[in-house]
Amino acid sequence: MTVTMMILAVALGTSFGVVLDRVGASNPNYVIRMLNLSDLHLMKTILLGIGVASILLFGGLLLGLVDVGHLSVKTAHLGVFVGGLLLGTGFAVSGFCPGTGIVAAATGRKDAVFFLLGGLLGVGAYMMSYSWIRGTGLLEEVFGGKATLGKISNIDLPALFGQLPGEWLGLVGGLVLAVIAVSLPDKIREGSAG
Secondary structure: OOHHHHHHHHHHHHHHHHHHHHOOOOOHHHHHHHHOOOOOHHHHHHHHHHHHHHHHHHHHHHHOOOOHHHOOOOOOEHHHHHHHHHHHHHHHHHOOOHHHHHHHHHOOOHHHHHHHHHHHHHHHHHHHOHHHHHHOOOOOEOOOOOOEEEEOOOOOOOEEEEEEEHHHHHHHHHHHHHHHHHHOOOOOOOOOOO
């Protein structure tokens, strides 16, 4: 990695952290209110961000502005889904995910520091038990391993719905998320956290 790439990574990471903090993602009370549906500001922001990114990415692929070689499809295995449930549970209990926890710790939140220490302990426990976990079958590939939802041009990977063009699925999915974000009310029910 060159010095320029390192500087760019730090600048982009810092900018992203500032945005996360500004939209309230580093405040666990906002996250808890989002999850109990009493303040959907953060949910609307997240859905709009994912939607716009999908529109730009898949629209760029369709127009030939994005090189498909920059895409990285991760391998699907049962452990990903188990890990997702664990991450989601931790997110709901603590009000932090790994990225927002780092941002919150950078702003001086002590609870975020303890969250990050707990996460590091969890990573250490996973590393120490990796051989055992591998033997359970949790790391066996599912859904074709490295697979996409629809067939993406110039990628030699299986698609779960091979008859559907992946670029169009991504573009339509992004539009749907953006419309949902704009259409959501500010809250669905009364309630508060902290």
